[in-house]
Amino acid sequence: MRPATLVRLALAGNRTDTARVVLTALSALLATLAGLAALTVLAIQKPAGDAWAESEQYRNELLREPGLRGGTAFALLMLAIPVLALAGQCARLGAPARDRRLAALRLAGATPGQVTRLAVLETGLASLLGTIAGLGVYLVGRELLHRPDERGRLALPTDVLPSTGALVAVVLGLPVLAAAATALMLRTVTTSPLGVSRKAVRERGPRPWAGLLIGLGLVSFVAVRPAMDRIDGNDVVRGWVLPLLVLAGGLAAMIGVVIGTGWISHTCGRLLHRHARGAAALLAAGRLMADPWAGSRTFAALLAAVIFGAGAAAQRAYFATQDELEREQNRLAGVDAGTNPFYLSTMDLVDAAVAVAVLIAAGGLLVALVEGIVARRRAYAALIATGVPRSTLSGSVAWQALAPAVPAILLALTIGLLLGRGLFGSVRVSAGGSSTVVCEATAALCDDPATRDQYTRIVQVAGAERVIPVPLEQLAWLGAGALAAVLVTVGVGLLFLRVSTAVDELRTA
Known part of the structure; x- marks a missing residue:
């Protein structure tokens, strides 16, 4: 088959195929923008001078201080995770119709x-269309925002x-990565003239081996601070090994939570099948046990955002406790010195990024839910024809989404909090004690060298240590936001259920 024929057939199809291509391109556009933004931050040249020299041409301290740019770029790259998950969900849109089209080509x-x-x-x-469009948006936005x-x-x-080279790597690397992921997913798929079948059939439910990855991630984060104390002064290890340890540990915990959702789905299905009495819950139990990995695919981006947000909440609690303790130390010393709100204001930006990630993940949830309803519309139509009320089907869809979502969100919140607490167990200020010189007179007397010594005294300030409180309020808001995203997508997805359960679908599907 000639390349031109392959391209023409790849872009052929109905409106669902067009929607799939457009949504996949949009996801690639967003991922390209996130990647190029991270590369732009890393491309800032360090100004001449010592290690503390700042780039004074920027207003934001995240860009001015060289030591903060790596974390900023990492946060931007983390935004690409829910976008890539959204692309994976969009690629599955209209899969049954595409399977029939591929079977027709085999025939x-x-x-x-x-x-x-x-x-x-x-x-x-x-x-590729999305990455090229993303590069264009980036270049145009760069000119428009240069003010x-x-x-x-x-x-x-x-x-x-x-x-x-970096621009070409992003624009061409993302399509290659998407194509490689598609080829990997199709390795167990056989397309015959009679349809599409999967070679691997799971006969038993998933096992909770994902707990090993979660434990490995937690151990990696707990080991960071002792390692920093032992290798103090080794710039190579502090600059490369420790960030890689944090990255590997975070990814291991995140993958563990996502994979563990499959076990949670299967367990929820078994519990519903054993204890539920309603038809809606029993239908959902059958679906959860038949395809437990659907939860891992559907909630992957949302759980990643929740883990990141819970870790950010733990870090905000650390900075808030440190800020409060420093104010108390200054007050005991009689020093009227304010605190630096930089870190707390930076956490506001991180929280905004988490909110954006949750919104993107909600889009992926909606696409996955609608795709599942459309893919099973013939079975739903058959149930309606045999007398099953639409309310029962709606309830089964809601049960299927919410039953694994609630425990998975709670698990993600817990793991994210533990990762954050692993880095900072307590706040310690002036652990060995300190002394401060205080002048108790007017400014004129204190500034005069002849009279300054008469009014000055040395105040000893004892060391202080305080345990970081658990940010229950912020965790509750994050969990409620994630659950609200699931509820909204379920509500929107149920709108497609009425259209997809018409009796005509028995003949046309």
């Missing part, structure tokens, strides 16, 4: 390899540009 004489390459090419081309203030300082790093 017309296409080989299994050609059909697989066709599906891979469709995802790759859609992602120095009266002091010549910039709000964003619009004066720097990543290298050409």
Whole structure:
């Protein structure tokens, strides 16, 4: 099959196929913007001078201080995780119709390899369109947002540009990654002239082996602070090994929670099947046990955002406790010195990024829910034809979404909190004690060297240590927001249920 024919067939299809290509391209566009923004932050050149020299051309301290740019770039890359998960959900939209189209191609004489390459090419081309559009949006936005203030300082790093190799790597790397992921998912799929079948059939439920990954992630985070104390002064280890340890531990815990959702779904299905009495709950129990990994696929982006948000809540609690303790120390010393609100204001930006990630994850939830309803519309229509009320089907869809979502969100909140607490167990200020010179006179007497010594005294301040409180309020708001996102997507998805359960679907589906 010629390349031109492959491209034409990859872009062919009905309105559902067009929607799938558009949504996949949109997801790739958002991921491209996140990646290019992170590369732009890393492209800022360190100014000449010592290690504390700042880039004075920026208004935001996250961009001015060299030591903070790595964390800023990492946070921007974390935003790409829910976007990539959304792309994975969009690629599954209209899967039954695409399966029938691929089976028709096999019936017309296409080989299994050609059909697989066709599906891979469709995802790759859609992602390439999105990354090219994302590069265009980035370049245009860079020119539009380049607005120095009266002091010549910039709000964003619009004066720097990543290298050409980095731009090409993002624009071409994301489509290659999407195509490789599609090929990996299709390795257990056989497309025949009679339809599409999966080679691997799971006969037993998933096992809770994901707990090992979660434990490995927690141990990695707990080991960071002792390792920093032992290797103090080794810049190479502190600059590379410890960040990699944090990254690997966070990814291990996140993957463990996502994979563990499959076990949670299967367990919830078994409990519902054993104890539920209503038809809606029993239908949901059958679906959860038949495909427990649907929860892992559906809630992956949302759980990743919740883990990140819970860790950010733990870190905010650390900074707030440190700020309060420093104010108390200054008050005991008789020093009227304010505290630096930089870290707390930075956490506001992190919370905003978490909110954006939850919204993106909610979009992925909606796509997954609608895709599941549309894929099973013929079975739903058959149930309606046999007398099952639509309210029962609506209840089963709600049970299927909420039963694994609630414990999975609670698990994500707990793991995120433990990861944050693993880095900072307590707040310690002036642990060995300190002394402060205080002048108890007017400013004129204190400034005069001849009279200053008569009115000054040395105040000894004892060391202090305080345990960080658990940020229950912020965790509750985060969990409620994630659960509200699930409820809203379920409500919107149920609107498609009435359209997809018409009796005509028995003939046309």
